[in-house]
Amino acid sequence: xxxxRRSQGRFIRDRLPPSQTYFDxxxxxxHGRGSWRDALCPFHDDAKPSLRVNVERGGWRCMAxxxxxxxxxxxxxxxxxxxxxxxxxxxxxWEAR
Ligand SMILES: [Zn+2]
Numbered sequence: 001x002x003x004x005r006r007s008q009g010r011f012i013r014d015r016l017p018p019s020q021t022y023f024d025x026x027x028x029x030x031h032g033r034g035s036w037r038d039a040l041c042p043f044h045d046d047a048k049p050s051l052r053v054n055v056e057r058g059g060w061r062c063m064a065x066x067x068x069x070x071x072x073x074x075x076x077x078x079x080x081x082x083x084x085x086x087x088x089x090x091x092x093x094w095e096a097r
Contacts, residue, residue, distance in 0.1 A: 008096065008097045009085070009094055009095055009096040009097050010094070010095050010097070011084075011085075011088050011093060011094060012093050012094070012095055013071075013093065014093075015091075015092050015093040016058070016071060016072055016073055016091055016092075016093045017072060017091060017092070018055075019053060019054065019055045019056070019057075019058045019072055020055045022072040022075075022076075022091070023039065023053060023072075026079070028040070028042065030053055030055065031049055035054050035055060035056045035057075036052050036053070036054055036055075037052070037053045037054075037055055038050075038051065038052060038053075039051045039053055041062040041064060041065060041067070042079060043062060043065055043067045043078070043079075044062070044064060044065040044067075046062075046064065050062050050063045050064035050065070051063075057070075057071075058070065058071040058072050059071065060074075060075055072091065073087055073088060073091060073093065076090065076091060
């Protein structure tokens, strides 16, 4: 099997930052209590917090524009236009071989 040099390594999900820590680090303020928090959606011009973030499992969904994903990695990819490996590296969840 031939693999490209770029993709050598592996993704380690456990090394992704906790949801709350991640959103703090990019300056996204989470409001509310419990597992689901609200935030201003960075993917559309949001006037009230439409983005719902699950701080326990990392999932997120905007109730206004519909963007959604299952973890902070998916959020980071979408927010900054990065590929999977690139985003995993930025978040410290990629171990190079
Ligand atoms: Zn939105």
